[in-house]
Amino acid sequence: MKYIIILGDGMSDEPLQELGNKTPMECADTPTMDMLSKVSEIGLAHTIPKGMGPGSDVANLSVLGYDPSVYYSGRSPLEALSIGVDLKDTDVALRCNLVTLSMDDGPYEEKEMIDHSSGEISTEEAAQLVEAVRTAFETEEYKFYVGTSYRHLLVWDKGQVVELAQPHDILGRRIKDYLPADKKLREMMEKSYDILMHHPINTERIKNGQNPANSLWFWGAGTRPQLTSFEEKTGKRGAMISAVDLLKGIAVGAGMMNIIVEGANGRLDTNYEGKAEAAVNALTKDGYDFVYVHVEAPDEMGHQGSLERKIKSIELLDKRLIKPILEGLQKSGEEFRMMILPDHPTPIRIRTHSSEPVPYLLYDSTRPEKHTWDYNEKDSAASGNVIEKGHMAINKLLEI
Incomplete structure (x- = not known):
């Protein structure tokens, strides 16, 4: 059978x-x-x-x-397995979405969650954007890994399983009530907007009428399964x-x-x-x-x-x-x-x-x-x- x-x-x-x-x-x-x-x-x-x-x-x-x-034990650790990341017992894995936030001139926290998948961005485009934020933020404590389409990974050495909002749960809402309490995670998300919004990949996407992948969004924290x-x-x-x-x-x-x-x-x-x-x-x-x-x-x-x-x-x-x-x-x-x-x-x-x-x-x-x-x-x-x-x-x- x-x-x-x-x-x-x-x-x-x-x-x-x-x-x-x-x-x-x-x-x-x-x-x-x-x-x-x-x-x-x-x-x-x-x-x-x-x-x-x-x-x-x-x-x-x-x-x-x-x-x-x-x-x-969390979503992101399972995704880490799929892309060959061998988590230590002390690691915390987080899903790192490339999302589309509203493109107004106001402060980051006042922006709206437009699209949790950045128009289902291709993995090839996304890889270049992840490389840009990796160059800006990666340290021995925080490591970035490319996944598939809009779905990527952050591994936080000796991190904490913090409460984080799922981006697909807050579509159409302002993000200020859903930002991480952890200062470093919030700082990386906020600074990523300035890096990604003006990246050539997103300039071209906007020109073609596609949603730009203009911010990181962390969620799904967990430990090794x-x-x-x-x-x-x-x-x-x-x-x-x-x-x-x-x-x-x-x-x-x-x-x-x-x-x-x-x-x-x-x-x-x-x-x-x-x-x-x-x-x-x-x-x-x-x-x-x-x-x-x-x-x-x-x-x-x-x-x-x-x-x-x-x-x-x-x-x-x-x-x-x-x-x-x-x-x-x-x-x-x-x-x-x-x-x-x-x-x-x-x-x-x-x-x-x-x-x-x-x-x-x-x-x-x-x-x-x-x-x-x-x-x-x-x-x-x-x-x-x-x-x-x-x-x-x-x-x-x-x-x-």
Whole structure:
């Protein structure tokens, strides 16, 4: 038996008036998921433990079977693993976003958070901007590392796990109430605006009508994680397919193989077909028992508040990823169990994550069920199936 999780990050949502009180999942044209829902178990999974924030770090650890209340030590340390940074026990890692703040002439603290991703800036452009702030700020105490797109890393030697605001939680707000209490972190953020605002990369981006990456924003502080091996926990040899450093870092910590797919970029135009092919090959040719395929686009569209593009991202997930994976596994003759779910909701209305339970779909190629429901938030709730502890969902998939 082979096993696969297909995760549409932030895919679930709330009923919206402009959609006739339906959700994007209900309105999206998803013939493959519609077909699967008729022969699968559906239900709700609580991926965010009570008292913890609804971050992708917490939620994806949960979906992979790691109880966040036991294993979570911060987001940035997981991302550090993905880019090969070996943290000391005394290090504190911080996510270092390149964000877009308003370009008015007022003081830094009065600026507004316009875009947490700087228009999904390319890694190539971002690397030059990180180099500029590294030249200005790096010391033996503070080290900068390039990640992917707008997502980068600061390692603070003998640092503190300080409380920091997530930039995607404060979109459209003035930043003065969300700046770090730590003077050095705040100073680097403020001075970065002057360095980055006039950098040639941003001058060109503004000229082309793109959001400039004009400030650093630190968040997600944490210490070195200690994850049990996925194979040791489950008896399954696992692989991860994702464009996002966080997921790659979880895979490194869990001893899973990271499968790199050319053109996979965490955006709406990611290489869906490449991910599908890689997943099928991993399970049917390369000896893996389990594959986790992560797609970032629905979450990004939710943060952008783009209803049309969020619906589109769900449709692309269905047509260009789930369908070819399903067909490839069926053609191979392998028996398999497939789970489809989000990690958390990213509602269009609030443009950030929420803690509501997420809809899941569980298909077994050897034991197809017969139902009339569709795969969405409403029908999943009506099914009566509930996974109260999200980290147990994988046990349901693996039947352990």
